Amino acid sequence: MKIVLDAGHGGHDPGAIANGLREKDLTLAIVKHIGKMLEEYEGVEILYTRTDDRFLELSERAAIANKAGADFFLSVHINAGGGTGFESYVHPNANSATIAYQNVIHAEIMKSLGNVNDRGKKRANYAVLRETKMPAILTENLFIDNPNDAAKLKSEQFLLQIAYGHVEGIAKAFGLKKKAEPQPKEKTTQEKKLYRVQVGAFSDRKNAERLVEELKKKGYSAVIV
Template sequence: MVKIMLDAGHGGKDSGAVGNGLKEKDLTLAIVKHIGRLLAEYEGVEVHYTRTDDRFLELSERAAIANKTKADFFLSVHINAGGGTGFESYVHPNANSATIAYQNVIHAEIMKAIGNVTDRGKKRANYAVLRETHMPALLTENLFIDNKNDAAKLDSEQSLLQVAYGHVQGIVKAFGLKKKAKPQPEPQQKSSDGKLYRVQVGAFTDPDNAKRLADELKKKGYPATIV
């Protein structure tokens, strides 16, 4: 079982970067929730969050939550600002080889998913959440909130889903996750000659009569539903 800790940057009194009518804290939470929902489609993964609503957490609290959970991987999602454009990712300057390998894979998948944006590169920084976590940790900066073109993408639910999808595909590749098998539909009853027959038995004004007939058919081994 792989434990993934998802960290939506900022929150509560800390709005993060602001621009073009958008707030970083709202965007990061939306992206993280998409990531968690998509990861739930895979086997052998346990998803945890530092926050799932609009609350303030100190940077040290975020790292402490991940450490207490004994997460296998920490992912902190952010939106950039400062007049640039594009995507970049960060690991700690003392990151081990596993962390760097994860960064390489996840960074590439995010760039592939969001497409047609500037790749600002794989970087290193002494950020608290990267420094204080006890497991491989990655921080992503997804487009610039103060750039009109980037902000237009960030203001689109479809684009946020693409950003999330890139993170998920990166995690899937990095940890070798496999999709859960889809539940198989119930087999339909066939006749002795191998052909499939469908019988529709009229409409009832009395719901009790309809239920009685459905129950009777079920007893005889026929699939019966009331619509």
């Protein structure tokens, strides 16, 4: 499965700016976290519209996904305008599958964000939703110009929570499975460390033999030297 991750804005387009934050920086950080987490799933190929601070036209972003033959397109943004909370968007003409994906992903993100206002599942004629040929969702993750939201967005832990919610939603929507944990390899005898311990010295051999027997009963290897 090919997933294209789109960090909103970039380069000479910083997006919204407020409270010492720039939208383009936050979206890139979140998208990189999402990509890293998605690497833990089987059969997932992750593509990015940008991985650094560069400008891309909206049509270029959609074209990257279309050219790659992506199965899903996710565009990440930070809101502005004095509100608070999270909302997600699909195109007004989105098909039933895209709407179903939005329902699942939106719900998982809200679970991850905790006590955050749910602004709802919406529709908009955004270029990246209109021009992409695959199911596409755009998320608006809190308001950069709201002091309380901005305080959360300044926390790396909170950005990870945002990313985690997106990943949980994508995994649930598309039935992704985590890669199996590699089993620890059994060490060979040569690789195992052996430690020799000398315990006591006895003038009476019988006392030494008695200790050896006790050690053997407990599973230790013991000899008289």
